[in-house]
Amino acid sequence: AQTVTQSQPEMSVQEAETVTLSCTYDTSENNYYLFWYKQPPSRQMILVIRQEAYKQQNATENRFSVNFQKAAKSFSLKISDSQLGDTAMYFCAFMKGTQGGSEKLVFGKGTKLTVNP
Amino acid sequence: GAGVSQSPSNKVTEKGKDVELRCDPISGHTALYWYRQSLGQGLEFLIYFQGNSAPDKSGLPSDRFSAERTGGSVSTLTIQRTQQEDSAVYLCASSLRDRPAPQHFGDGTRLSIL
Numbered sequence: 001a002q003t004v005t006q007s008q009p010e011m012s013v014q015e016a017e018t019v020t021l022s023c024t025y026d027t028s029e030n031n032y033y034l035f036w037y038k039q040p041p042s043r044q045m046i047l048v049i050r051q052e053a054y055k056q057q058n059a060t061e062n063r064f065s066v067n068f069q070k071a072a073k074s075f076s077l078k079i080s081d082s083q084l085g086d087t088a089m090y091f092c093a094f095m096k097g098t099q100g101g102s103e104k105l106v107f108g109k110g111t112k113l114t115v116n117p
Numbered sequence: 118g119a120g121v122s123q124s125p126s127n128k129v130t131e132k133g134k135d136v137e138l139r140c141d142p143i144s145g146h147t148a149l150y151w152y153r154q155s156l157g158q159g160l161e162f163l164i165y166f167q168g169n170s171a172p173d174k175s176g177l178p179s180d181r182f183s184a185e186r187t188g189g190s191v192s193t194l195t196i197q198r199t200q201q202e203d204s205a206v207y208l209c210a211s212s213l214r215d216r217p218a219p220q221h222f223g224d225g226t227r228l229s230i231l
Contacts, residue, residue, distance in 0.1 A: 042224065043224050043227075047219045047220075104165050106162070
């Protein structure tokens with residue numbers, strides 16, 4: 001079974017600064033995908049960024065980037081130029097790759113990020 | 118709207134009652150998932166429907182929980198004889214079949230058992 005661990009229950013950062021959220025996972029699979037989701041107080045889960053395990057290049061989406069270390073099974077999220085709207089719970093998630101298409105997500109327990117003005 | 122729709126948004130019920138939670142996925146999405154988010158916890162997988170295949174029920178915590186998906190679209194999650202530990206936010210997500218398939222989530226139903 002796969003597990004996802006987020007070791008930082010809470011973090012805070014000043015507006016415009018950079019913050020890194022940690023995530024490690026455990027799997028015996030070689031084909032998989034990793035995701036970061038954001039959950040603001042509105043409750044809706046919003047996809048922030050995704051990474052295919054077979055790709056060596058780290059994914060980036062505007063101010064969001066990841067540091068994917070496959071051998072270490074680490075998948076951290078870096079948020080640059082933090083904005084007040086980035087305040088939310090952030091969840092790291094794992095999806096096993098299969099022939100049949102989409103699969104269920106395995107989530108970490110989340111990191112509560114607060115961006116201070 | 119074009120997103121995943123869940124109803125009701127909030128549900129308060131007495132212990133022992135049955136509840137039904139509804140999810141209307143994005144049109145054209147063949148995969149539908151139910152997750153449960155307890156206070157301070159991450160999301161826990163409950164059940165997964167993919168097209169006409171048999172659902173993956175491996176995450177259902179007890180036989181009090183069941184779900185169906187009619188006509189490959191709307192899904193209903195039913196909890197019978199509710200217990201206080203069933204209190205949580207129940208989130209539904211849908212996705213296309215393609216890999217990787219980002220899952221699009223609804224706003225969830227907050228269930229409170231008195």
